[in-house]
Amino acid sequence: MSSFLEDGLLIANPALSEMPKFESIAGRAIYIVQHSSDGAVGVSMNKNYSKSLDEIAGISPLLSHLSSKELVTTKVLAGGPVADDRPWIMGRNPENYKSTIRNASLALNFDEQAFIDNAAHHVPVCGIGTFGWGPGQLENELASSLWHFYPTTRDALERIPFGHDFSGAVDLLIVMKNTELKRKGRVSSFLDRLTTW
Structure with a gap:
């Protein structure tokens, strides 16, 4: 099986809000970090915790290694219902740690050293929790129209008329994958907008 869903964006079908079994994923935009015959792993990009990074770092020591700069x-992303107590950092860090899931664009890291090594040029975001699917499960859900799939190239993301609920996730992916940051702080209005999202 090919990894055709890898490095793609899934948007939950709005009709899921009417189905009790899937109600909790309605309105989610999921970035698929890895997809293979063994299943798939992704993280939600459009749901944030209400607490700040500093507040959550008091509960989750790994996050205390991070600087908001x-x-x-x-924002700390609420990545999904699986391992919802496990923090991660995702970006363009080239290192392979003991606990790394990566594709050609981004790496999802759970290893403490990845938090320690974090740098602005990795274009990183942090979160807690993931989405996971077993072998063939995601393909079956797509065939049942539970999700809409979009490639995450810059051109594709900029051309799709996403609703307001998903614009933060799309902008975040565009920055992470396609922007070369030249900053000491956040210098562009585009990045400033993301920090308040």
Whole structure:
């Protein structure tokens, strides 16, 4: 099986809000970090925790290694219902740690050293929790129209008329994948907008 869904964006079908089994994923935009015959792993890009990075770092020690100046957004993403107590950092860090899931564009890291090594040029975001699918499960959900799939090239993301609920996730992916940051702080209005999203 090919990894055709890898490095793609899934948007939950709005009709899921009417289905109790899937109600919790309605309105989610999921970035697929890895997809293979063994299943898929992704993270939600459009739901944030209400607490700040500093507040959550008091509960989750791994996040205390991070500086908000080195992150694309100071929001901590609520990545999904799986391992919802496990923090991660995702960006363009080239290193392979003990706990890394990567594709050709981005790496999802759970290893403490990745948090320590974090740098602004990795164009990183942080979050807690993931989405996961077993073998063939995501393909079946797509065939059942539970999700809409979009490639995450810059051209594709900029041409799709996403609703307001998903614009933050799309902008975040465009920055992470396609922007070369030249900053000491956040210098562009585009990045400033993301920090308040």
